[in-house]
Amino acid sequence: MTILTALADHYDRLANQGEVPTFGYSTERIAAAVVLATDGRVVELRDLRAADGKRLSPIPIAVPASFKRSGTVPRAFFLWDNTKLVFGIGAAKKAEEEAAPSAGGIAAYPAHHGAFRARHQELLAGTDDPGLLALLRFVEAPPLDPQLLPSWWRRDLPDQNCVFQLHGDETAPGRPRFVHDRPAARRIWEAAADASAKTARCLASGRFGPIAKLHPAVKGVWGAQTSGASLVSFNQDAFESYGHVQGDNAPVGEATAFAYGTTLNHLLARGSRNRLQIGDASVVFWAHAASGDSVAAAAATEAEDMFALVMNPPPPNDAAEAAKLRDRLTAVVSGHAPAGALAAIDRSARFHILALSPNAARLSVRFWLESSFGEVLDRLAQHHRDLAIEPPPAPVWKQNPSVELLVRETALQERADNVLPHLAGEVLRAVLTGAAYPQSLLAGVIGRIRAGEDVNGLKAAICKAVLNRAARNADKTEMVLMSLSTTLKDPAYRLGRLFAVLENIQRAALGRLNASIRDRYYGAASATPATVFPLLLRGSNHHLSVLHKDTAKRGLAVWFETEIGEILKPLDPALPRHLNLEQQGRFAVGYYHQRAARKTDADAGADEAPGDDTQSTETAEG
C-alpha cells in the first residue's frame, strides 16, 4: 500500500468520527470574528482566541477550504481571510518600514482588499441572504486607513485570520453561527467548485476523476515553513517530466488529495495523540480500522496509545504511576500479555508509521512502515532487550528510554538541534524493522565520550545494543552481555574493565581529585591502549603501595591486584596498538560494567569507602 492510499483510507475513519472537515472545507486557526450589522457596518470585533498556557492563541475552525497562495497577485479565500484582505491593513513589511516608518508598523494593502472585494462581489452576486448581503455591503465600503483606525480596532490584530458573523446570529445562546456556516453560504461554496480540472486515473485510489493541480499544504512538521509544506510538489523545473506541469506529473484525484492532506494535518496538529518528534523527523502513526466498525476503531485507538506509550514514555508524576507504567512497559518488552491492557490489543491490526522531515517548502519521507501491530510490538521488545544493561541507566528511568533520548545522546549538549539530520530516521528504521543500528549512532556516542562526557548508562546501553545487533546479524557468538562478564576474552572489553579498576584504585588511594585518570587518559586509553596502559599500570603501583601502607585498606589492595591479574591474564602481553570504533564501543561497555562492580563480601576486609564512592558517583551522574 502506498503512503497516499493509506492516509486517504484513514480519512474515512476520521470523517466518520467527525474529527475532520468534509470535502471543500479545511481547519484553520482563526483569531477574531467581525460582527456586522445588516447594513455592513462593523458592530464589534470579537476575540475568539483561547488561552494556551500564558498566551492567547487562535482556535481551529472549519472554514471554506484554503489553498496555497504563492506569488504576488493576491487571491482571496471565501468568507474568511487575514486582515490584509479583509480590511486592507496588515503589518508593514520590514523593508518598507525602514524606508518610510508608518504609524504603529501598519501599512495599507489596497490590492489585497480589492481582490477580496472582487471575489465576493463575483460569488455573492444575486444573493438575498441577510448575512451574505451584510458582508457584501461591508466589502463595498472603502478599506481602512492606517492613520485613522476605528475604535474597535485592536493593536494585535494585523495579519490574523478573521471570520464574519451577522449581529445576533447564534445557534444557541453564546454559540455564534458564522457567515460561512449559513446554509446559503454553503450552497454557494459547493457550487463554486472548480470544474475545469483534467480527468485521469488517480494513482492512489485507481479511480477516474478530476486531478488535483496543487496539492494541499501540510502544517505542523517541525522545521518546515509555517505556511505549510508539501508532500507532493513540483516547485522546480528539474522535478517536472515529459512537459507536464505541476499536478499533472503525478495524477492524484482531488478527493484523494483533499483526504490525505486533511488527515496528515489532523495527525500532525498540536496536541495530537498520533505524533512524536524524533530528532528532526516528525513521526505520525495510526492503526487501520474499517470506517463504521466501532469495535475495530476502539482496538485501533488502543494500539495507537500503546505505541505512543512505548516510544515516548511520559515522566510519571508519582511512585504509583511509575509502577503502573513500568508494569505496562515490561509487559510489552517481555511479550507476555498481563491482565488488562495488552489483552485488548489486536495484534493483527494494520499499523502505519510515517516519518517526515522538512526541507523548506517540501517534506521528505524519512521512513514509512506498514505492518501488523504485533510485529511492531515484537520489534520494540527486541530493541529493548538489545538495550538492556546492568546496572540499569538510572533509577529515574527503569522504564525504557525513548528513541528521542537515544538520539540525543549523540548530540552536543544533548540538544535536539545538534542531532545529525539523518540519524533519527535511520535509528527509527532500525528499531522498527529489526535492521542493524546505523554506524553513525555508535560513532556519535563514542565521539561524545571522547570529547569528555561521562560514560553514563544510556551511552553504554547504546554501544552494547549496536554491537550486539551487528554480531547477531553476522551470526557471531561472542556478544557483549547485559552485565559484567569475567569470562569474555575480547581484549577491548577487558581493557575497558582494566581502566575502570585502575580508576577505582586511584580513587581509593587518593580520594576525589580534580582530574582523575579518567579525565586525562580515557580518550587515549580507548584509542591507543598500547601507549597508555603501561603508564597507567606503573602509576597504579604507586597507588597500591599507598593502600598497602594503611592496614585497613590492605585487603582492598590485594583484591585490586588480583582483579588486575585476572583481567590481564588472557591478554596478549603486547597490547593492541589501536582500537577501531567497534572495539572502542566494547571498551566503553567494559568500563561501565566494571565501574559498578564492588568487592563482594566474600573477600576479606570490608571496605565500603570505594564501593560507596562508586555508588554515589553512579546516582549523581546517572
Next chain:
Amino acid sequence: MQEERAKLLRGYRMRYGLKIHVYGDFACFTRPEMKAERVSYDVLTPSAARGILEAIHWKPAIRWVVDRIHVLRPIRFTSIRRNEVGSKIAVANVRKAMKSGDIDGLVLDSAADRQQRAALVLRDVGYVIEAHFEMTNRAGPEDTPTKHAAMAARRAAQGQCFHRPCLGTREFPAEFRLVESLPPSELPEADRDRDLGWMLLDIDHADDARSLFFRAIMKNGVIEVPHPRAAEVRS
C-alpha cells in the same frame, strides 16, 4: 479457437521471451507523486524493467513487453540526501540558440542552482524479469522475430549493452545475467504475498505522455504484469 490462439501466443512468448536476472546495491524506482523528495516503489516497476531490456537490445522494429517480475531479495529501504541541480534549460531557449547560432544566453550554473533533495531508496535488490517483445510497424522486411530474439539472447548472455542498465536512476547501475531457470529466492516466506497498491505500469507516449497504472499484487514473490493495452489498465 481461443485455446489455439492462447497456445500460439504462449509458444511465441516462450520462444521469443527472455529471463534476465538483475541485481544491484541500490535502486530507486521513483514514485511519480514523490519526485522532488524521492521515494521509491517497493519493487521494480515494469517501466524500469523495460528500460533495462532496452539498454541490452533495442531497435525501432521491436517493443519490449514485461510479463512477470520475480522479487528475489527482501525489500529494504535506506535514506540518502544529495545536492542536485534545480532547473532545466528550456527547450525554447535551445531552439532560439540553434536558430540564431549564438549560445550566449544558454547557460545553467549548476554550482549556484542547487537543491538539497533527500531520497528513500531500496538496498540490495534482486529481480528476475520475464519479458517478450512484439514487432512494431517500423519493422522492415529483414526484421524477423527470430533474428531479434537471437540477438537479444546473445547480447544478454555476453553482457553486451548499449549503455549500462540502471535500476531506476542512472546513478544506481544494474548487474544483469541471462538465466534459464530462476535463481533461489532470498525473500522470507512471510513476505512473499503482499498487496503493493497501484503501481506505475508505463508511460504512454502515444497519448500525450499519460501515465498508466495497474494494481500490483505479489503472490509467492511474483508480480503478474498486464499488457499496456489490457482493459484493466485502460478503462
